[in-house]
Amino acid sequence: MAENSVEERMLELIEEICDDDVIREERDVDLFEEGLLDSMAAIELLVAIETEFGVTIAPTAVEREEMNTVNKIIYQVQIRYDAQ
Template sequence: MAVKEEVVEILNTIIGEDISDQMDDDFFESGLLDSMSTVELLLDLESKFNIQAPVSEFNRDEWNTPNKVIAKVESLIG
């Protein structure tokens, strides 16, 4: 499975709904993600992709849409 599909699957699970038609919507403005679900997202992404995404270095503006999460994960994978 490609990174995009895997990230969307993780997001769908955490958010509890299909976000595939909301790829540029801001999670935080819409209330779909809060601080706890953000930590869960980072931990799931670290586990799934064997990447390091420390909460201490988390910049909300770089992770606030599904497309940005996908891009960030791809950049961390290398």
């Protein structure tokens, strides 16, 4: 249940920031290459994650390659959320 809720809430967040529901279908595409995220929007996402989940991901903690698709972003949040 908890896992689903992180995933679902993350999908909502990413959808809101990317402003495109395509992210629910295409969960392994590179969001930066597709123009769905840029570096500034990615930071808004980190801030939103912190507000929503209390999970802090320092802006320089994760390389872009480890956080460039919907599934990878959810994974990064999930491991930190579970560690809490």
